[in-house]
Amino acid sequence: MNKTHDELKSLIAPYVLGAISPEEMEEVRSHIISCEECMAEADGYSGAVSALALSVRPEALPDSLIDNVMRQARADADETPAVAPPTSDDSEGARVTELRRRRPVYGLVAAAAALLIVAVLAGALITTTNELGDTRDQLALERERVEQLAQTEGAMRLGAPSDEAVGAMLPTDEGGVFVVHGLDDPPTEHTYQVWLLEDGQPTSAGTFDPSSGVGAIQTDHSLDGVDGVAVTVEPEGGSPAPTGDQVLST
Amino acid sequence: MDRSDDRAIVERLLEGDESALREVMSLYGGLVFGIAKRVVADPTMAEEVAQDAFLALWRRPGSYNSDRGSLQSFLLGVTRNKAIDLVRHEESLKKTKDALVTEAEATSEGHLENEPVVGMEERDELRAALSSISEVQREAVVLAYFGGRTYREVAVELGIPEGTAKTRLRDGLSRLREILANRTERT
Numbered sequence: 195m196n197k198t199h200d201e202l203k204s205l206i207a208p209y210v211l212g213a214i215s216p217e218e219m220e221e222v223r224s225h226i227i228s229c230e231e232c233m234a235e236a237d238g239y240s241g242a243v244s245a246l247a248l249s250v251r252p253e254a255l256p257d258s259l260i261d262n263v264m265r266q267a268r269a270d271a272d273e274t275p276a277v278a279p280p281t282s283d284d285s286e287g288a289r290v291t292e293l294r295r296r297r298p299v300y301g302l303v304a305a306a307a308a309l310l311i312v313a314v315l316a317g318a319l320i321t322t323t324n325e326l327g328d329t330r331d332q333l334a335l336e337r338e339r340v341e342q343l344a345q346t347e348g349a350m351r352l353g354a355p356s357d358e359a360v361g362a363m364l365p366t367d368e369g370g371v372f373v374v375h376g377l378d379d380p381p382t383e384h385t386y387q388v389w390l391l392e393d394g395q396p397t398s399a400g401t402f403d404p405s406s407g408v409g410a411i412q413t414d415h416s417l418d419g420v421d422g423v424a425v426t427v428e429p430e431g432g433s434p435a436p437t438g439d440q441v442l443s444t
Numbered sequence: 445m446d447r448s449d450d451r452a453i454v455e456r457l458l459e460g461d462e463s464a465l466r467e468v469m470s471l472y473g474g475l476v477f478g479i480a481k482r483v484v485a486d487p488t489m490a491e492e493v494a495q496d497a498f499l500a501l502w503r504r505p506g507s508y509n510s511d512r513g514s515l516q517s518f519l520l521g522v523t524r525n526k527a528i529d530l531v532r533h534e535e536s537l538k539k540t541k542d543a544l545v546t547e548a549e550a551t552s553e554g555h556l557e558n559e560p561v562v563g564m565e566e567r568d569e570l571r572a573a574l575s576s577i578s579e580v581q582r583e584a585v586v587l588a589y590f591g592g593r594t595y596r597e598v599a600v601e602l603g604i605p606e607g608t609a610k611t612r613l614r615d616g617l618s619r620l621r622e623i624l625a626n627r628t629e630r631t
Contacts, residue, residue, distance in 0.1 A: 204607070207614035208595040212528060213588035215596075242620040244513070246589050247520040249570040250482050252474025259477070259491050260469055263498045264462065270503060271460055369511075385506060401506035412511045431458055432506035 197221060203232050210239045220406065227339045227373075340375040350423055352442040359407075361442050363388075363423045369414040370399070372423070374442065377404045380427055386441070387432045390415055391422035399423075401432040450508075450515035457505035465502050472516050473498075476523045482547060482590050483527035485539045493530060497523040528592040541587060541601055548586040549575065573623040581616030588613055 197205075202225045208214045209222045226233045337360060344351035344362035352361035352374070359376035372388050380386055385403055388411060389396040399413040427438035456464035476497055480490040500522055501508065508518050531538045574582060587593045587601060599609035 204610045204614070205595075207617050208588065208610060210617070211585070211588045211613060212525065213593060213595050213598065213613065215594060238621060239617045241624055242617045243589070244517050244520075245570045245573065245620060245624055246585070247479055247517065247524060248475070249567060249574050250475060250478040251567070253477040253481050255469060255473035255477050255494070256491065259495055260466075260473070263469065263495050263502075264466065266495075266499055267462060267465055267502045270499075271462070385504065387506075400509055401504075403504075403507065411509060414511055430504050430506075 197225075199225075199229065199232075202229075203235065206232055206235045207239065210236050210243055223408070224339065228342070337375045340373055343373060348417075350444045352423055352425065352444050354442050359442055361423075361425065363417065363444075365417040369412065370417045370420075371410070371412050372399065372402075373410045374402075374404065374408070374425070376407050377409060377425075377441065378407070379404065383430050384427050384438070385430050385432060386425050387428040387436070387438075388413075389424045389426065389436055390417070390420045391424065392419050393421070396424070396436055398432060398434075401428065447510045447514065451510050453515065454505045454508055454510070457502060465498065468501065468515070468519070469498060472519050475516065476519055479520055479523050480527050483524060483539070483592065484531060485537050485543075489530065489537055490527070493523060493527045496526055500526075524589075531592045539591060541583075541591070544586050544591045545583055548582065548590065569627060570624075573620060573627065576623060577616050577619040581612050581619060584609060584612035585616040585620075 202222055205214060205218060205222050206226075209219065209226075214222065222232075226236055340360050340362055341351075343349060343364060344360065348365045350363045352363065354360070354376075359374060361372065361374035364371045364373075370390075377386065380403060385401045386409065387401045388399040390399050390413070391397075397415060399415055400411040402409040402411045422444045424436070424440055424444070425442040426436045426440050428436070429438075453464050453467060457468075473494070477490065477494045480493040480497070481487060484490040484493055497519060501519060508515055512518070577585070583602065584598050587598050588595065593601065595609045595613060596606055598613070599606045602609065604612075
């Protein structure tokens with residue numbers, strides 16, 4: 195049942211092209227997280243895949259299409275603001291500043307590997323087709339991989355009250371990389387947002403929507419001085435400061 | 445357009461600035477619609493795919509991360525994936541192998557009115573790169589990327605073993621990567 199390294203490696207090219215079944219997509223993704231060789235191979239193909247898209251001849255957009263998009267965008271704007279304003283009594287993200295903090299000791303971290311994780315996961319998150327038949331074994335394996343990442347030197351582990359989700363923030367030369375496993379989809383018209391805490395002040399590291407419970411983002415904000423990380427539920431598009439429920443924290 | 449321009453547009457989208465959405469359509473609309481039409485057999489449905497891609501960016505501008513690549517590549521990826529999802533669910537919208545290969549191999553497709561020269565030159569170079577990989581590799585890559593076929597479907601359609609289909613995809617991407625790397629070194 196379980197594929198060998200060579201079998202999984204032979205699926206890397208189909209994986210980056212999205213030419214793979216949802217079940218195999220998950221298997222390959224889980225393998226890539228722990229295999230630098232396969233991760234490097236997947237990352238190496240990213241330029242070629244982008245080139246395929248850019249080789250297409252542009253087609254003039256019909257005016258009716260532009261009108262339809264603008265009409266729908268206006269209708270959206272009338273229903274909900276693109277960014278929900280922070281509540282006045284919570285201006286500095288009090289929910290998040292209540293977090294337990296710890297200051298990590300940064301050391302030698304496989305920064306290149308961490309960046310590749312994001313490149314690969316990001317690709318998988320975009321290409322996955324949502325109909326995934328994960329087995330419990332596969333899910334346990336993915337969770338274990340995130341736990342392993344959280345234990346690497348300089349990393350911060352994020353946990354959830356229910357203990358169902360686990361996340362890791364890893365420092366890199368250019369900022370940090372965040373991965374999470376076990377998160378349910380956010381509520382309708384909401385997203386997850388990652389916050390870096392420095393002396394209790396939250397700074398957004400970006401938003402993400404998990405696919406099959408797995409999410410990843412990369413930030414160019416240095417983790418030096420960051421003493422905690424949190425994930426909250428925010429309206430689509432993200433918020434300038436935390437406003438929603440906190441689902442994960444260090 | 446560099447990454448700081450991309451970030452500036454996304455900032456405006458986050459603020460709900462409709463003119464930013466218009467700008468995105470003006471800058472990238474041609475390629476977005478182009479890739480939708482390349483994948484989806486029905487032009488009306490291709491319009492819907494392009495429309496969905498723009499609205500997805502409008503509704504979730506935060507899903508774009510400039511560290512991962514350009515806004516253009518992001519939008520094209522979103523569009524291609526929406527198009528592939530559609531043709532996988534609706535068989536009648538799938539293009540035939542012959543149509544996909546013919547479109548990929550067309551040597552002169554003309555240019556879009558008002559298209560920037562830089563875009564035209566880059567596209568011509570990328571098309572040249574794609575046409576310089578072997579025919580069997582190109583056929584497999586095009587079926588997978590633009591046709592929405594899995595490697596197993598590629599194998600069945602081409603009448604080759606699954607292992608050979610995987611090898612052709614891998615070798616095709618590797619060759620394309622080499623050609624692009626040489627091109628970058630030259631420039």
